Amino acid sequence: xxxxxxxxxxxxxxxxxxxxxxxxxxxxxxxxxxxxxxxxxxxxxxxxxxxxxxxxxxxxxxxxxxxxxxxxxxxxxxxxxxxxxxxxxxxxxxxxxxxxxxxxxxxxxxxxxxxxxxxxxxxxxxxxxxxxxxxxxxxxxxxxxxxxxxxxxxxxxxxxxxxxxxxxxxxxxxxxxxxxxxxxxxxxxxxxxxxxxxxxxxxxxxxxxxxxxxxxxxxxxxxxxxxxxxxxxxxxxxxxxxxxx
Ligand code: C5P
Numbered sequence: 197x198x199x200x201x202x203x204x205x206x207x208x209x210x211x212x213x214x215x216x217x218x219x220x221x222x223x224x225x226x227x228x229x230x231x232x233x234x235x236x237x238x239x240x241x242x243x244x245x246x247x248x249x250x251x252x253x254x255x256x257x258x259x260x261x262x263x264x265x266x267x268x269x270x271x272x273x274x275x276x277x278x279x280x281x282x283x284x285x286x287x288x289x290x291x292x293x294x295x296x297x298x299x300x301x302x303x304x305x306x307x308x309x310x311x312x313x314x315x316x317x318x319x320x321x322x323x324x325x326x327x328x329x330x331x332x333x334x335x336x337x338x339x340x341x342x343x344x345x346x347x348x349x350x351x352x353x354x355x356x357x358x359x360x361x362x363x364x365x366x367x368x369x370x371x372x373x374x375x376x377x378x379x380x381x382x383x384x385x386x387x388x389x390x391x392x393x394x395x396x397x398x399x400x401x402x403x404x405x406x407x408x409x410x411x412x413x414x415x416x417x418x419x420x421x422x423x424x425x426x427x428x429x430x431x432x433x434x435x436x437x438x439x440x441x
Contacts, residue, residue: 199407202231204437207407209233209260209383210430211417217244223420224252226427230434233285235415237262246282253283260383260413264322266290269300276304276319284317286383288363291321291350298357318381321354322363323347326386329398343399344368351376365399366406366414373410385415389433392419403433404440 199207210232214220220240234257236249241263252259261284265275272289279287289301301319309316324333324347333339339346344367351362351372361381364372369382386400394400395418406414416433423429 198441199438201434201438204434205230205232205430206258207411207413207437208403208430208433209235209413209415210420211235211237211262211385211415212240213237213417213421214240215243216240217248220244220248223426224257227430230427230430231258232430233258233260233413235260235262235417238264246278249282249284258285260284260286260288260415262288262415264288264290265301266293267297269293269297272297273300273304273307276301277308278304280305280308280314280317281312283314285315286318286320288320288322288383289359291323291354291362295353295357298354298359302358318360320361320363320381320383321350321357321359323350323354323368324364326365326384326399327396344371348372348375351380355380361412363415366401366409366411367399369406369409369411378410381412382410383413383415384411385417387414387416387419389419389429389436393422403436407437407440 212220212234234252261279265272330343333343347364347368348371354362355376363383365386366384372382384406386397387403387406388400390402420426420429
């Protein structure tokens with residue numbers, strides 16, 4: 197299936213990993229008119245806060261709030277309730293928090309939605325960070341087996357708790373879809389266009405390789421934000437996706 201430019205842009209989540217709203221606004225202005233998702237992670241959210249997220253929503257952007265909640269169930273329930281009230285389109289929690297925590301997140305969302313007219317956000321679980329490799333998993337985190345097995349276990353946990361999908365590496369998408377079904381969403385960081393700097397990512401793929409795996413959304417940061425010409429970098433990724441068959 198060939199994607200239109202708009203469909204391709206809608207699958208790209210630009211990681212606004214900036215220290216301030218001003219710095220992020222610079223990039224947002226540069227990318228104006230391209231209907232991609234904006235991903236607000238902890239660096240920007242801790243600096244610019246809820247008002248920045250609300251302002252993105254007021255301007256019509258799709259927003260993924262990547263704050264990776266991981267705490268006791270009652271606290272995550274409260275966190276999920278607060279971010280749902282901000283009107284974000286997607287947010288995430290760590291699968292490692294276990295099913296009680298994941299279900300508490302859903303409860304927090306439901307409470308925020310009741311009688312509010314807010315559209316339900318997509319709730320995604322973080323499996324293993326795309327910077328995690330086998331050695332770290334086995335020797336530092338203390339989980340045996342392969343990264344893929346560990347990711348799948350978390351994906352199945354998230355699915356059975358009622359979440360909408362997971363963050364994972366593009367190389368895990370096929371196995372996740374096979375285990376959790378085709379509508380279970382996959383959000384994949386670790387995307388690097390051919391020749392781009394790998395930075396601290398471990399499990400990477402190019403945009404078209406990720407698309408061929410069936411990923412729903414690809415998170416892309418530094419290949420766009422650190423490029424000399426960020427708009428051209430994003431356009432070239434969109435072009436790669438629209439020409440891919
Ligand atoms: O710059 P780069 O493309 O590596 O940015 C990837 C983005 O995706 C960062 O904002 C990072 O926090 C986020 N992310 C990730 N791995 C995960 C979850 C989120 O790299 N498992």
